[in-house]
Amino acid sequence: METGFSHIPVMLREVMEALSPRPGGVYADGTLGGGGHSEEILKRIGPDGRLYGIDRDPAALRAAGTRLSVYPGFQAIYGNFHDVKELLGDIRLDGGLLDLGVSSHQLDTPERGFSYHEEAPLDMRMDTGAGETAADWLNRTGEKEIARALYEYADERWAARIAAVIAEMRSQKPFETTGDLVRAVDRAIPKAVRMKDSGHPARRTFQAVRIAVNDELAPLTAALNDWVDLLERGGRLCVISFHSIEDRIVKRAFNTLRNPCTCPPQAPICTCHKQPVVKLLYGGAVKPSAEETQRNARARSAVLRVAEKL
Ligand SMILES: C[S@@+](CC[C@H](N)C(=O)[O-])C[C@H]1O[C@@H](n2cnc3c(N)ncnc32)[C@H](O)[C@@H]1O
Missing domain, CATH: 3.40.50.150 (Vaccinia Virus protein VP39)
Known part of the structure; x- marks a missing residue:
């Protein structure tokens, strides 16, 4: 249990x-x-x-x-x-x-991959028995489509830049962990902007990817x-x-x-x-x-x- x-x-x-x-x-x-x-x-x-x-x-x-x-x-x-x-x-x-x-339990269970605070497999599926993981989605989806999701599902104004960095990073090595996605956001958003953000800079990106992966x-x-x-x-x-x-x-x-x-x-x-x-x-x-x-x-x-x- x-x-x-x-x-x-x-x-x-x-x-x-x-x-x-x-x-x-x-x-x-x-x-x-x-x-x-x-x-x-x-x-x-x-x-x-x-x-x-x-x-x-x-x-x-x-x-x-x-x-x-x-x-x-x-x-x-x-x-x-x-x-x-x-x-x-x-x-x-x-x-x-x-x-x-998502529930607090899903957010707070690191291995589910919903949290940008913990290094874990980049999963984010609510239904762990079906569909593709966030890592699979990020590794196969076109850059423009990723940018659209970031913008539409989370109002991320750095959407195009984050999607470009994701495309560049995955051409070197496929995305596997939550840390990979946090690092992509860190690279895409200028430090001065990140410092001013009251929440975590990866918050909106994680929300958008979660919504896309679960087709919410x-x-x-x-x-x-x-x-x-x-x-x-x-x-x-x-x-x-x-x-x-x-x-x-x-x-x-x-x-x-x-x-x-x-x-x-x-x-x-x-x-x-x-x-x-x-x-x-x-x-x-x-x-x-x-x-x-x-x-x-x-x-x-x-x-x-x-x-x-x-
Ligand atoms: C915010 S929590 C619900 C908490 C609940 N009301 C309680 O009092 O504990 C959302 C839950 O709904 C599930 N969920 C979200 N979207 C769903 C969907 N489209 N179909 C079925 N379950 C879904 C999630 O897996 C999660 O367990």
């Missing part, structure tokens, strides 16, 4: 308020992680309720699955929440949760539509994102579901007849309390959005 598998659930109180899990209800957590949110849901739905906990990380699934197996309504499911329709079939949900990104953003809009599709009327979908690019996708997807009308703005009446699918709660977005961000640094960038099926 895994040990030390800890992750403090972010915005737990706000998520429980929004979902208000009811005894006997049916819920799904698409990002089970350490199971913190899931456990709170399980406590509220009681023995007659059902909670499906999905994760693509076999280690997370094993650890949380074992811990939560004491709850009779819990079922752990290995898979990608983007494939929720295949994973859950025709199950209808009273509520769903997506707490996006491209399928997100379609996935959100599928999750909303599975909700019962009045059911709610809570989504927590951790950076602005991810949050922008959630915001746009929810706004389109709230107002799917495709008629030109100047049209006097609606002729597309597309009806709103959801309403949005809390005027759009909720941020964690100051008390929570003090207690848990990871919560600082969190944004919660909640859509209710009409």
Whole structure:
């Protein structure tokens, strides 16, 4: 059994308020992680309720699955929440949760390769049993495509320069470790700029490569539509994102579901007849309390959005 598998659930109180899990209800957590949110849901739905906990990380699934197996309504499911329709079939949900990104456990386990603080194999896969590692991705992807990922997934303004250094370094020796990537960023960004950066200079590059390797953003809009599709009327979908690019996708997807009308703005009446699918709660977005961000640094960038099926 895994040990030390800890992750403090972010915005737990706000998520429980929004979902208000009811005894006997049916819920799904698409990002089970350490199971913190899931456990709170399980406590509220009681023995007659059902909670499906999905994760693509076999280690997370094993650890949380074992811990939560004491709850009779819990079922752990290995898979990608983007494939929720295949994973859950025709199950209808009273509520769903997506707490996006990586867990503290993944970040803090050096051999997973997510951390720029530790020398480790450059892996970064959430699903350690599938797909290519960050090293494979960096060794085979074209320089322009790497630059695009750094810019689009992390707003890295040194994207072109970092991609050029990566291309140059890998022509000498393929990328293997987290240290190789940190050194590439160090070489690409001038020292004066690195010194001024309040965070680690490799922070944005690691975020972008992780997003690319795990294909986190491209399928997100379609996935959100599928999750909303599975909700019962009045059911709610809570989504927590951790950076602005991810949050922008959630915001746009929810706004389109709230107002799917495709008629030109100047049209006097609606002729597309597309009806709103959801309403949005809390005027759009909720941020964690100051008390929570003090207690848990990871919560600082969190944004919660909640859509209710009409
Ligand atoms: C931020 S953590 C979730 C933490 C969890 N809410 C808790 O309270 O412990 C995100 C988890 O979701 C998983 N994950 C991220 N994207 C996923 C995806 N597309 N499909 C399935 N699992 C995913 C990661 O492997 C990680 O374990």
